[in-house]
Amino acid sequence: MIFSLKNKKIKVIATFTILAIMLTACSKKVVEPVEPISGTEFLMGTVCTIKIYDKSSTKVLDKAFKRIGEVENTMSINKEKSEVIDINNAAGEKPIKISDGTMEVLKEGLKFAALTDGKMDITVGPLVKLWGIGTDAARVPSKEEIQVKKALIGYKNLILDEKNKTAFLKNKGMIIDLGAIAKGYTADEVSQVLKENDVEHxxxxxxxxxxxxxxxVTGTPWKIGIQDPFTQRGDIIGMIEVENKSIVTSGIYERYFEKDGKKYHHILSTSTGYPCDNSIAGVSIVSTKSIDGDALSTSVFSLGLEDGMKFINTMPGVEAIFITKDKQVYITPGLKNNFKITDAAFTLKN
Known part of the structure; x- marks a missing residue:
């Protein structure tokens, strides 16, 4: 069953507060409750929420959501028109002029495609469209259909001309899909908008x-829950403490459909043409830049536990939490004294 939300703004002042007790050497100081300014919109195919804990106004939220909409209108392949749609429509024919933002995201996409030997490939669009996972048209394609679409995938056939600001897909039928990287870029852009408007928390x-x-606002790191990949969004298996960090999770819980008792999730393997089938149920990436976390969460999910762990350990300033299908949890060294299991059904293995 597929649920959808209308693209409607729901701006609200949050109904909850944060109350913290800060200890000093000789007394306790009570920090006044803080009511964040909160806004929620349905954009980029998902629910987007921003909570500001500084003294600010809803005008800042307007600017932040406007920026999300701008990115969606430029990079989505699910709207009537965008720069990426224009590139796809001109595949095999001609280069298309693009904005600096689209150029940046495409360059990052090609970088991670090269680093993962195509495991994370932003030209995976033909397979994504074929499977239709997350839409009413979701189905299991035939082996023949999959082979035809696989032949169209190849990040080396996306040609970027930075001088002339153009992008060109060499072969007709190729499709760029930025679903594995665009939200990360957008989160970084929203963060920049907030900083420019004096938001710190x-x-x-x-x-x-x-x-x-x-x-x-109490001066302590944020406590962020790590998604349980076996339930709907919102349930967590553990916590980490972070500041000025992005946490991006990919897992089998996000978008999927079932056919003849088998579940098909949305993270597709560019080598097999089918949803990635390994021991991983979910992976969370902790990084300074959200665009990195977004690309890496898909990349290491595709690589699997052992290769994914090795890959993350080569990335400076990046950490990861891997959850396997048998509810074992593996973390990279930088999280040793940070990550804490909160659900007894899961076991920390390293």
Missing amino acids: AIINLGGNVFAMGKN
């Missing part, structure tokens, strides 16, 4: 792509 949540700005 905020939580940006773009459908599970979380960016924690600054520290909590």
Whole structure:
């Protein structure tokens, strides 16, 4: 069953407060409750929520959501028109002029495609469209259909001309899909908008792509829950403490459909043409830039536990939490004294 929300703004002042007790050497100081300014919109195919914990106004939220809309209108392939749609429509024919933002995201996409030997490939669009996972048209394609679409995938056939600001897909039928990277870029852009408007403390949540700005208003790190990949969004298996960090999670819980008792999730393997089938149920990436976390969450999910762990350990300043299908949890060394299991059904293995 597929649920959808209308693209409607729901701006609200949050109904909850944060109350913290700060200990000093000789006394206790009570920090006044803080009511964040909060806004929620359905954009980029997901629920986007921004909570600002500084003295601010709803005009800042307007600017932040406007920026999300601008990115969606430029990079989506699910709207009537965008720069990426124009590139796809001109595949095999001609280069298309693009904005600086689209150029940046495409360059990052090609970088991570090269680093993962095509495991994360932004030209995966033909397969994404074929499977239709997350839409009413979701189905299991034939092996023949999959082979035809696989032949169209190849990041090396996306040609970027930075001097003339153009992008060109060499072969007709190729399709760019930025679903594995655009939300990360957008979270970074929203963070920049908030900084430019003197916001220091905020939580940006773009459908599970979380960016924690600054520290909590109490002066302590933000506590962020790690998604349980076996339930709907919102349930957690553990907690980490972060400041000025992005936490991006990819997992089998996000978009999927079932056919003949088998579940098909949305993270597709560019080598097999089918949803990735390994021991991983979910992976969370902790990074400074959300665009990195977004690309890496898909990349290491595709690589699997062992190769994914090795890959993350080569990335400076990046950490990861892997959850396997048998509810074992593996973390990278930088999270050793940070991550805490909160659900007894899961076991920390390293």
